[in-house]
Amino acid sequence: MPEKEKLRIDKYLWAIRIFKTRTLATEACKAGRVKLNGQNVKASHEVKLGETYNVSKGLERKILTVTGLLENRVDAKTAVNFYADLTPVEQTPAFKSMFHSPVLRRDRGTGRPTKRDRREIDDLQEGYFEKPQGEEEE
Structure with missing residues (x-):
């Protein structure tokens, strides 16, 4: 799969299928539902390997660690290879x-x-x- 050096958090969350559209991912970042080390993250934040994000989506809360960078949206089976879900x-x-x-x-x-x-x-x-x-x- 194509990997990229620099990738925005909103595009990454859309590509790994956490959000249905990139606009929803951007709005979640603006609303403070995406956090890195307890701090809100802007949609333009650059994703790095090994970072752990807390993502809130409705009643659902996820803890995700970046294991690979994915530029384009792919099927769900492929997308799970690019993050580790640490949610209890x-x-x-x-x-x-x-x-x-x-x-x-x-x-x-x-x-x-x-x-x-x-x-x-x-x-x-x-x-x-x-x-x-x-x-x-x-």
């Missing part, structure tokens, strides 16, 4: 949804939940969508 298993969305998400099921035809039903649903979901302790606000 407990922080992955699949883990959270498998073990921690409340299973809410309503019978078909029961209509909208009443105010009381809604409060019970909210009590079940309490704390699931909040950030874990130790993470700062963005």
Whole structure:
């Protein structure tokens, strides 16, 4: 695959398929959702081998280490060779949804939940969508 000496972080995150478009990657950098050593990174930041980035995308948080530079977007199987995902298993969305998400099921035809039903649903979901302790606000 073509490798490059200098590469912008927004282009790199797009190429390894973390973000669907390069514009979304640029906006994430501007919003402070991409960090290097706890510091926000501009979209024009130059990526270097071995650097570790914290990337927030919705409820998903990833810790990525650069293992190779990739200029153009490639298929997912190839893209995983250019970064190492150091995200702890407990922080992955699949883990959270498998073990921690409340299973809410309503019978078909029961209509909208009443105010009381809604409060019970909210009590079940309490704390699931909040950030874990130790993470700062963005």
